[in-house]
Amino acid sequence: MKTLVIIFLKDLLRNKMLGLMVLLVPLIFYPLIYWGITQFMLLRTAFSENTVITVKYHSETSEFGDLKDSLSAINNLIIEPGFFKQADTDNIYLTVRSQQGLPYFEVYVDSSNSSLLSMSAQIEKSLSKYYRSSVDRIVKENDYTPEYFQVYNIEMNDTEGDESVVVILKILSLLVPLFSIMSILGSCVAASVELASGHSEDKTSETTLTLPVERKVIMISKFISVSIYGILAGSLNFIFLTVFMMQIFRSFMGIIDQGIEGIGWSKIISFNTLFFSFVSLCLTAFFISLIFVTAAGFASKRKEGSVLVSPFMAAVTYIPLVIVIPALEPGILISAVPVLNVAFAMKLIISGDINTLFIIQTAIFSFLWTFTAYRYILPFLLDEEVLMGYSDTSLAKKIKGKLFKWKLK
Amino acid sequence: METKVKIENLSKHFSDPQRGLVKAVDNVSLEAFSGEIFGLLGPNGAGKTTTLRMMATLMRPDSGSISIAGYDTVSEPQKVRRSIGYLSSTTALYPRLSPREIISYFAQLNDYPSTELVTRVEKLISHFGIQDYADTYSEKLSTGMKQLTSIARTVVHDPPVLILDEPSTGLDVIVAQKIHHHIFELKNEGKTIIFSSHNMGEVEKLCDRIGIINKGKLLAAGTPDELREISKKHYMEDVFVFFVREYEKEIGYEKKEAACI
Numbered sequence: 001m002k003t004l005v006i007i008f009l010k011d012l013l014r015n016k017m018l019g020l021m022v023l024l025v026p027l028i029f030y031p032l033i034y035w036g037i038t039q040f041m042l043l044r045t046a047f048s049e050n051t052v053i054t055v056k057y058h059s060e061t062s063e064f065g066d067l068k069d070s071l072s073a074i075n076n077l078i079i080e081p082g083f084f085k086q087a088d089t090d091n092i093y094l095t096v097r098s099q100q101g102l103p104y105f106e107v108y109v110d111s112s113n114s115s116l117l118s119m120s121a122q123i124e125k126s127l128s129k130y131y132r133s134s135v136d137r138i139v140k141e142n143d144y145t146p147e148y149f150q151v152y153n154i155e156m157n158d159t160e161g162d163e164s165v166v167v168i169l170k171i172l173s174l175l176v177p178l179f180s181i182m183s184i185l186g187s188c189v190a191a192s193v194e195l196a197s198g199h200s201e202d203k204t205s206e207t208t209l210t211l212p213v214e215r216k217v218i219m220i221s222k223f224i225s226v227s228i229y230g231i232l233a234g235s236l237n238f239i240f241l242t243v244f245m246m247q248i249f250r251s252f253m254g255i256i257d258q259g260i261e262g263i264g265w266s267k268i269i270s271f272n273t274l275f276f277s278f279v280s281l282c283l284t285a286f287f288i289s290l291i292f293v294t295a296a297g298f299a300s301k302r303k304e305g306s307v308l309v310s311p312f313m314a315a316v317t318y319i320p321l322v323i324v325i326p327a328l329e330p331g332i333l334i335s336a337v338p339v340l341n342v343a344f345a346m347k348l349i350i351s352g353d354i355n356t357l358f359i360i361q362t363a364i365f366s367f368l369w370t371f372t373a374y375r376y377i378l379p380f381l382l383d384e385e386v387l388m389g390y391s392d393t394s395l396a397k398k399i400k401g402k403l404f405k406w407k408l409k
Numbered sequence: 410m411e412t413k414v415k416i417e418n419l420s421k422h423f424s425d426p427q428r429g430l431v432k433a434v435d436n437v438s439l440e441a442f443s444g445e446i447f448g449l450l451g452p453n454g455a456g457k458t459t460t461l462r463m464m465a466t467l468m469r470p471d472s473g474s475i476s477i478a479g480y481d482t483v484s485e486p487q488k489v490r491r492s493i494g495y496l497s498s499t500t501a502l503y504p505r506l507s508p509r510e511i512i513s514y515f516a517q518l519n520d521y522p523s524t525e526l527v528t529r530v531e532k533l534i535s536h537f538g539i540q541d542y543a544d545t546y547s548e549k550l551s552t553g554m555k556q557l558t559s560i561a562r563t564v565v566h567d568p569p570v571l572i573l574d575e576p577s578t579g580l581d582v583i584v585a586q587k588i589h590h591h592i593f594e595l596k597n598e599g600k601t602i603i604f605s606s607h608n609m610g611e612v613e614k615l616c617d618r619i620g621i622i623n624k625g626k627l628l629a630a631g632t633p634d635e636l637r638e639i640s641k642k643h644y645m646e647d648v649f650v651f652f653v654r655e656y657e658k659e660i661g662y663e664k665k666e667a668a669c670i
């Protein structure tokens with residue numbers, strides 16, 4: 001088995017065309033993702049600039065009456081009385097106190113609402129300007145040394161806590177598994193067609209099948225080789241994508257004036273996340289390779305192999321693309337759908353929402369599916385006609401042949 | 410002489426949507442002994458490859474039996490596979506592996522003792538004259554180089570029976586001569602060699618015994634001299650044509666008989 005896997009993998013890895021195709025996927029997708037996110041972010045900022053936002057204003061002192069005037073210089077801002085009681089996703093709250101004759105501000109803002117966030121940045125600017133002018137006034141009036149004063153007296157409160165991290169995680173947890181799985185799909189398809197249909201076409205399958213090695217072992221070696229190839233491609237993509245996305249978020253969070261210094265890598269890339277992601281990548285790759293090697297096994301030419309594989313490809317990509325995106329609630333139904341369940345579990349784990357029940361269900365179903373494939377699809381594959389691509393080549397012709405035999409009887 | 414290959418009443422049919430039932434191999438019986446070269450001679454589509462594939466355990470016979478080195482191909486395929494080296498009609502090398510890699514991996518896959526593996530591989534490489542391109546990917550080799558590599562791969566585990574499907578088709582005279590030379594050598598080592606060809610000259614030169622096959626039927630089998638005697642022709646080409654004509658006459662009679670009834 002080991003020798004066979006080495007042969008198959010060497011032949012695959014040295015295939016430059018195949019490698020190019022696998023590398024091309026990220027090269028095409030990453031700029032697309034970048035462009036998509038840029039557009040999305042710009043749209044949101046543009047949108048937020050035109051939204052009217054209410055600031056609930058509360059003052060604990062009779063001083064600083066001119067503060068309201070300086071705030072109302074900001075566009076699209078309405079000031080109403082009111083003070084902060086509980087988290088509010090629609091309004092910004094501002095409370096002013098007097099501290100030794102200087103204003104002290106408390107701002108409450110929900111940072112997950114980007115319109116509020118950009119408005120709060122403007123408010124912050126205006127407040128710090130007001131604070132500085134107050135300091136200047138006191139310094140002048142009392143002849144104080146300016147160095148004694150705090151440069152800043154604003155307390156920013158994010159009412160949603162770590163919400164910006166959560167947003168990033170949400171997007172990451174959606175895109176990273178999706179694209180990792182897509183890249184596994186792409187590479188597994190290419191590799192399966194090469195190993196199954198290609199080997200029939202080149203007749204190398206004849207030489208392996210006359211070896212004193214069990215046919216099951218030959219098939220399993222093919223599955224394993226294709227999986228390893230898929231895992232390599234998937235992991236590469238996973239790593240690149242994570243780094244790439246982090247870079248994007250760094251720069252964009254900067255634009256919205258909300259530093260994400262607080263978000264360490266450790267929050268996103270922990271050992272658990274990596275471990276579970278890797279395990280799910282492996283599972284996905286193995287399952288996909290089962291499907292594709294089987295499909296391609298029915299063809300004795302590469303061209304026919306690609307044709308046979310395409311409907312499965314469409315089916316399998318369709319699932320993560322269409323169903324994962326509108327964030328579904330994890331449930332037993334999802335955990336029963338192969339590939340999708342693993343994508344979903346990965347999504348949950350990356351976003352730190354570890355739903356043990358769902359993961360166990362996914363594991364059980366994945367095991368069941370793999371077992372079914374091993375038990376019921378493999379023997380079918382081991383049929384000499386299928387293995388060798390004998391008698392007729394494509395599946396359609398094969399069915400015709402069966403019908404013909406039946407007619408003869 | 411020891412019987413190494415024994416084929417009895419072997420048949421294989423294919424159902425083809427266009428042509429109907431194709432009798433690719435029809436009730437063929439033959440024997441081959443150790444230290445013998447047996448040639449299957451027949452035109453395109455005669456059923457040579459199908460016969461060899463069944464011998465190599467790649468296909469299951471519809472009826473009849475094949476025993477190789479005393480083992481039945483259907484009930485003991487693994488033991489048969491241990492005793493044969495099979496060369497398919499295309500060179501069938503992994504395109505991105507070098508001859509050295511291919512030969513040594515196949516030695517491993519055939520459970521060749523690992524202590525002697527390297528010596529064996531190097532010996533074969535120099536014996537078949539592959540040294541100059543032993544580390545080039547096989548997709549970059551010429552047909553002749555590929556065929557020599559394939560033969561080295563086929564014999565790497567020193568099997569007693571060799572099944573070669575058209576070993577010299579598509580090669581120039583020089584490489585073909587080299588390959589003939591190697592086939593003779595293998596025979597002298599005591600191996601049983603069964604090969605197919607549609608080249609009369611080659612068959613006449615190499616074979617101890619010849620089986621003439623057409624449309625799935627074995628028309629005659631024997632030493633070249635025996636066949637010449639029966640047909641009363643000198644050249645192998647004429648011998649071949651004689652048996653094919655005879656066969657067609659026979660079929661004609663059958664048809665006539667059928668018409669009478």
Ligand SMILES: Nc1ncnc2c1ncn2[C@@H]1O[C@H](COP(=O)(O)OP(=O)(O)OP(=O)(O)O)[C@@H](O)[C@H]1O
Pocket residue numbers: 390391392423424425431432433451452453454455456457458459460498607
């Ligand atoms: N897998 C298959 N399905 C249907 N028919 C087949 C199959 N393999 C062989 N045949 C048919 O069986 C007959 C014998 O074919 P075979 O390949 O054994 O001929 P051959 O003697 O090797 O010819 P060649 O010299 O061209 O290699 C042919 O009519 C061929 O079309």
Ligand SMILES: [Mg+2]
Pocket residue numbers: 457458459498574
């Ligand atoms: Mg042939």
